[in-house]
Amino acid sequence: MGQKRSDAIADTLEGLILDGSFEDGQRLDEVQLAERFEVSRTPLREALQRLAVSGLVEQIPRRGVFVRQPGPVELVEMFEVMAELEAVCARLAAERITDEALEEMRRANASCRKALEAQNTDGYYRENEGFHAILYRQSGNSFLEQECRRLHRRLTPFRRLQLRLRGRIRQSMAEHEAIVDALEHSDATLAADRVRAHVSVQGEKFFHLMRSLKTAAE
Amino acid sequence: MGQKRSDAIADTLEGLILDGSFEDGQRLDEVQLAERFEVSRTPLREALQRLAVSGLVEQIPRRGVFVRQPGPVELVEMFEVMAELEAVCARLAAERITDEALEEMRRANASCRKALEAQNTDGYYRENEGFHAILYRQSGNSFLEQECRRLHRRLTPFRRLQLRLRGRIRQSMAEHEAIVDALEHSDATLAADRVRAHVSVQGEKFFHLMRSLKTAAE
DNA sequence: ACGTCAAGTTTTGTATACAATAACAGCCTT
DNA sequence: AAGGCTGTTATTGTATACAAAACTTGACGT
Numbered sequence: 030m031g032q033k034r035s036d037a038i039a040d041t042l043e044g045l046i047l048d049g050s051f052e053d054g055q056r057l058d059e060v061q062l063a064e065r066f067e068v069s070r071t072p073l074r075e076a077l078q079r080l081a082v083s084g085l086v087e088q089i090p091r092r093g094v095f096v097r098q099p100g101p102v103e104l105v106e107m108f109e110v111m112a113e114l115e116a117v118c119a120r121l122a123a124e125r126i127t128d129e130a131l132e133e134m135r136r137a138n139a140s141c142r143k144a145l146e147a148q149n150t151d152g153y154y155r156e157n158e159g160f161h162a163i164l165y166r167q168s169g170n171s172f173l174e175q176e177c178r179r180l181h182r183r184l185t186p187f188r189r190l191q192l193r194l195r196g197r198i199r200q201s202m203a204e205h206e207a208i209v210d211a212l213e214h215s216d217a218t219l220a221a222d223r224v225r226a227h228v229s230v231q232g233e234k235f236f237h238l239m240r241s242l243k244t245a246a247e
Numbered sequence: 248m249g250q251k252r253s254d255a256i257a258d259t260l261e262g263l264i265l266d267g268s269f270e271d272g273q274r275l276d277e278v279q280l281a282e283r284f285e286v287s288r289t290p291l292r293e294a295l296q297r298l299a300v301s302g303l304v305e306q307i308p309r310r311g312v313f314v315r316q317p318g319p320v321e322l323v324e325m326f327e328v329m330a331e332l333e334a335v336c337a338r339l340a341a342e343r344i345t346d347e348a349l350e351e352m353r354r355a356n357a358s359c360r361k362a363l364e365a366q367n368t369d370g371y372y373r374e375n376e377g378f379h380a381i382l383y384r385q386s387g388n389s390f391l392e393q394e395c396r397r398l399h400r401r402l403t404p405f406r407r408l409q410l411r412l413r414g415r416i417r418q419s420m421a422e423h424e425a426i427v428d429a430l431e432h433s434d435a436t437l438a439a440d441r442v443r444a445h446v447s448v449q450g451e452k453f454f455h456l457m458r459s460l461k462t463a464a465e
Numbered sequence: 466a467c468g469t470c471a472a473g474t475t476t477t478g479t480a481t482a483c484a485a486t487a488a489c490a491g492c493c494t495t
Numbered sequence: 496a497a498g499g500c501t502g503t504t505a506t507t508g509t510a511t512a513c514a515a516a517a518c519t520t521g522a523c524g525t
Contacts, residue, residue: 033308033309033507033508033509034508034509035508035509036308058476059476059477060476068509068510069509069510069511070477070510070511071289071508071509071510071511072508072509072510074293074477074478075292075293075296075508078253078293078296078297078300079296079297079299079300081297082296082297082300082301083300090251090254090477090478091251091476091477091478091515091516091517092476092477092517093476093477103389103390106388106389106390106391107390109388109390109391110335110388110390110391110394113332113335113391117328117331117335170324170327170328171321171324172321172324172325172327172328173324173327173328173331176328176394251477251478251479252478252479253478253479276506277506277507278506286479286480287479287480287481288480288481288507289478289479289480289481290478290479290480292507292508293478308507308508309485309486309487309506309507309508310487310488310506310507311506311507
């Protein structure tokens with residue numbers, strides 16, 4: 030067990046927040062959570078500090094920490110940035126990508142198709158992650174790769190939601206293949222545009238889904 | 248005194264690391280720093296946790312925390328990402344920017360020119376920051392704005408270095424004005440390209456400066 | 466009755482004490 | 496003499512104890 034207790038707690042809490050297990054604005058009681066994890070307040074506070082830096086919770090001095098779920102506006106903004114970041118990856122990758130990586134992307138796409146035909150949504154989702162991970166890596170800029178992964182991770186629960194829309198998976202697949210084609214032809218602009226559109230549509234689909242859910246609830 | 252002691256420590260340490268007051272790989276001794284700041288280890292550890300998440304220090308469990316200065320490769324990567332992020336800001340801003348903001352940018356530029364003529368490097372630097380801050384804001388995407396500010400802050404000491412190059416400031420000013428022109432004409436592509444080039448050249452200048460310093464030292 | 470103020474309680478922030486693990490040094494064995 | 500083992504020390508990680516600030520509640524005055 031190389032890592033310490035406080036790291037494990039931070040990871041667990043991060044997962045819980047991303048899963049939406051906490052309401053927006055809910056206060057995270059230190060002693061309560063300490064009991065729950067069966068530790069003292071010290072490691073728990075260290076975990077909360079980390080979450081605060083990541084932006085998952087807001088820490089108001091002498092008041093406590095409160096979970097901070099992104100609202101619709103912030104989500105749209107985050108998806109927009111994600112689209113732009115991935116577009117940059119594509120533009121850079123178009124000139125830097127290796128043949129092996131292209132082959133990897135094709136293989137990831139093939140696995141996606143297999144999962145699609147098997148109605149295996151989870152499997153599709155996993156392979157889809159892999160596809161994007163390769164794109165990040167092939168930007169040839171490991172700092173950019175890191176930043177992409179960070180934002181990707183933060184958007185995970187929301188991205189997942191919109192994949193449930195009928196027909197979205199099949200469309201997403203076609204976009205993936207078009208992206209690989211553009212990369213193969215080293216067409217930087219085309220690749221960037223296609224990736225941007227691919228991610229943007231995720232954000233838009235999500236937004237409409239939210240809207241329909243909200244109006245349905247009223 | 249709204250903030251707590253540990254926040255102030257984190258800020259101070261962040262500043263010290265960004266200033267290059269610590270060697271790369273240097274271990275930060277908890278008790279030693281605690282004495283220095285005249286606090287106990289508890290708030291100091293919380294501060295270190297935060298720095299670790301920000302990536303300014305690396306925390307190896309049961310071993311300690313070590314400052315992590317970006318190497319030349321990482322710096323080039325960071326400048327590349329900064330250039331792309333600001334280019335995105337420009338592209339979005341070209342369609343979203345308000346007339347008042349355009350006026351603000353022109354005013355910031357005028358102040359820059361005044362500082363330039365007064366040989367006031369610090370003043371120029373401050374106004375230059377303002378110019379970029381307006382650009383971020385005018386992307387109309389506050390999440391993007393935040394991310395830009397974060398990276399900008401991290402690159403501050405290195406950016407500052409390259410401004411000392413002869414003639415760079417005057418050239419930088421001209422680029423600023425060309426950027427405002429493109430924004431005024433709502434030419435998204437041109438604005439993006441000019442901003443990207445403007446920031447990229449900073450990275451390149453910095454890289455060459457580093458190289459010359461390194462070869463001179465050998 | 467309502468607002469204001471004060472004592473009490475809760476909760477955050479900090480200090481200190483304790484535990485556990487890794488670096489270190491000296492000794493023993495081969 | 497070299498390498499490994501063991502006891503010691505130093506340092507990190509966690510628990511508990513204490514201090515300070517904010518929220519709560521109730522009484523008092525207007």
